[in-house]
Amino acid sequence: MGQRLVSVVRRGLILTGATRSMAELAACEPFYAAPSGGTTAASYAHQAHAPSGFHEYTLVGKRDAGRDSKLLTFALPDTMPTLGASVISGVKVKQEVAGEELDKSYSPTSPAERTETFDLLVKAYAPRKGGGLGAWLCALEPGQNASMKVKGAKKIVDGAPLARNRFRRIGMLAGGTGVAPFMHLVATLLADPEDATLLDLVVSHREPQDALLDAELAALAAASAGRLRVHHTFSRVTEPAAPPPAARSTGGTVFASTGAGRIDDALARAMLPSPSEDDVFILVCGTDGFVGDMAGPIERVYDAAGKKSKVQGPTLGVLGRLGFRPEQVFKL
Ligand SMILES: Cc1cc2nc3c(=O)[nH]c(=O)nc-3n(C[C@H](O)[C@H](O)[C@H](O)COP(=O)(O)OP(=O)(O)OC[C@H]3O[C@@H](n4cnc5c(N)ncnc54)[C@H](O)[C@@H]3O)c2cc1C
Structure with missing residues (x-):
């Protein structure tokens, strides 16, 4: 077992309800291992x-x-x-x-x-x-x-990168490899002893076999003391699918929910915080089509030197219909 994993276990960060074997958790060690000094x-x-x-x-x-x-x-x-x-x-x-x-x-x-x-x-x-x-x-x-x-800092809110405890709850909508930046975000926030953000990550893949890093997500959720809830849905299945393999090995207890079909209004409402709650922020990442369906299209504009920048535009799509305001949403 890696040294970092030992320290995580000793600090009691792995929930007693999680039934993943130590060997499985050790395989995911780098993701949830708390650094010695924590996130600064x-x-x-x-x-x-x-x-x-x-x-x-x-x-x-x-x-x-x-x-x-x-x-x-x-x-x-x-x-x-x-x-x-x-x-x-x-x-x-x-x-x-x-x-x-x-x-x-x-x-x-x-x-x-x-x-x-x-x-x-x-x-x-x-x-x-x-x-x-x-x-x-x-x-x-x-x-x-x-x-x-x-790359330089992505200015996500108030012209600045995200910071610890900036929001009370963060919801994330990921299509396919769009899960990558959210893995980075939740791993960083969960390793920060001073952060208390509640996190809902909704990941959409075509089929359960397409699930990416599901064992690592399961390990992060299991070690999060309830702060991270991971939800999966699969666009090409019509009945709620069996949870991805990592969740199956724990009796499905690690993933908060598993849906069927694309992320639509009902699924997003069930899996995300409500726009009327205080201090809620939603991040969206995926192909242009996915981002457009979830939150309306990102526009790309070019300055005189040909440098590209992205313009967020209005909040449309699923999040718009649910009532999220533009200041509550960021399209990566
Ligand atoms: C900010 C940003 C972060 C990204 N992070 C990752 C990452 O962590 N991991 C990763 O694998 N890819 C990521 N991508 C996508 C990556 O940059 C490439 O577009 C992708 O690897 C496809 O390039 P390719 O040359 O392999 O194939 P291509 O022939 O260019 O594309 C192959 C297929 O990928 C689709 N595709 C193109 N762009 C994207 C995209 N942004 N997301 C999903 N599918 C796309 C195309 O429609 C096509 O079907 C990111 C893109 C952006 C803009």
Whole structure:
């Protein structure tokens, strides 16, 4: 059992109701292990030691994370105590694939204060023109490098990144790999002894076999003392599906609910906090289609220098119909 897991167990953070075996929990150790000092206030902001520009990072670990998906662990150089990304931020990966220079975004899943390494959850799509970067990353073997740049802080509320206890409740709607930034967010908040935010994460996949990092989510929920509730739904099933494999192994007790079909008004109402509650905030992440259905489209605008920025636009879709106001919603 890893040293960090031992300290989590000793501190009584694993709920007695959780029946996952120690071996299963140990496999997910990096996600819920509380860092020795806990998340600090500085962990939420983009940190000065994150270098600008692209640098090489070496892959040191790789494991299956779901259908066609890998969890990739990269080493941090000695000059970087942590990745230095804000909550929530990301990295850009640059690589030539099939003769084309690609440059795409990925969201680290590991908590902000993780030292020595960071993780990316990457799905490998069938290569096509202008694509193939996910497949290239998933084919990397330990010892090989990827060129990455740490992106600046994402200004989520009041022109600033999220901070501890900024909201009483946060709801998250994730489509597919859209779960990656939320893994980072909940792992960071749950590792912060001073944070008390209640978290509802709703993850939508096509089928139960597409569930990503479900064992890690189960471990986080089990260790959260009830603060994190994870809900799954599967767009291609018409009857409430069996919970994903990780939840099944605990008798389904770890996942708060499992739905059938796409996230619609009724499902969102059942799984998310209500817009009339005080201090509630909802984050949405997924493909443009998913974000549009959940909260209305994001617009991309370009300045005179051709620099792209995203405009949130009005809150439409499911969240709009439920009565969430624009200041309660952020589309990642
Ligand atoms: C801010 C941000 C964070 C991201 N984080 C992650 C992450 O943590 N893990 C990850 O695997 N991908 C993530 N993506 C998507 C990633 O940047 C690439 O778009 C994805 O890897 C597909 O690229 P490709 O070259 O492999 O294939 P492509 O041929 O470009 O695309 C393959 C398929 O992926 C679909 N696709 C394109 N963009 C997205 C998207 N944003 N989300 C879901 N599907 C998409 C396409 O419609 C197509 O069907 C993120 C994107 C953004 C904008």
